[in-house]
């Protein structure tokens with residue numbers, strides 16, 4: 001079943017200083033099925049973050065539509081956007097974005113507290129903490145943790161509401177290769193548990209964990225690569241080939 005439909009999305013930015021316009025997205029069109037793990041790749045400036053921000057309702061498209069479970073995001077009123085994000089989306093960013101004044105436990109609880117939906121929070125936390133391997137960290141503070149540990153906590157915070165869609169922007173960008181691999185294995189597990197994931201990344205290695213990779217160029221999806229029966233290693237080779245052929249050598 002289609003969870004997310006991005007229909008002919010266009011986003012134009014008007015420059016503040018000149019009358020020139022920047023066409024960040026020209027015509028982006030794709031669908032995401034429930035349970036898919038999709039990576040979005042493209043050169044710097046190709047519009048990946050713009051696309052993610054539009055899906056996250058943090059930015060408004062100039063034209064086109066985004067539908068989550070057939071509901072058009074354009075119909076959401078500004079005052080309802082924060083609640084929409086809280087109730088339907090999970091976010092994982094490159095720089096973790098945890099609150100240093102809250103313990104790990106309270107960081108993870110935060111979306112439930114904001115949604116006034118704290119019933120059964122202890123069981124939810126216990127389940128996630130086990131899955132994420134952070135059971136011993138719950139009473140610590142973010143500044144006491146390594147980058148990899150902080151990202152685990154951020155994933156816990158993103159997943160505690162059981163969001164329909166997990167949006168990730170360079171989730172391994174600030175991590176060393178060992179921690180990045182651990183986080184990617186966690187995404188694999190989440191995916192196996194049925195979580196739908198959309199991940200923007202520059203990293204072929206990260207993208208090789210996805211079931212499908214969308215390559216963005218000139219404001220459109222100009223190529224898609226399906227994992228199919230390929231191993232991670234074979235997918236990595238295929239992604240690097242696609243990048244070399246289609247983007248002109250970016251790795």
Ligand SMILES: Nc1ncnc2c1ncn2[C@@H]1O[C@H](COP(=O)(O)OP(=O)(O)OP(=O)(O)O)[C@@H](O)[C@H]1O
Pocket residue numbers: 013014015022023024042043044045046047048049050051
């Ligand atoms: N708020 C803005 N105002 C004006 N132009 C913008 C704005 N945000 C993005 N752009 C422009 O839109 C285009 C796409 O930017 P975007 O950040 O989406 O690219 P990206 O693929 O995410 O790049 P990177 O990989 O470097 O993060 C770029 O030309 C950028 O300069």
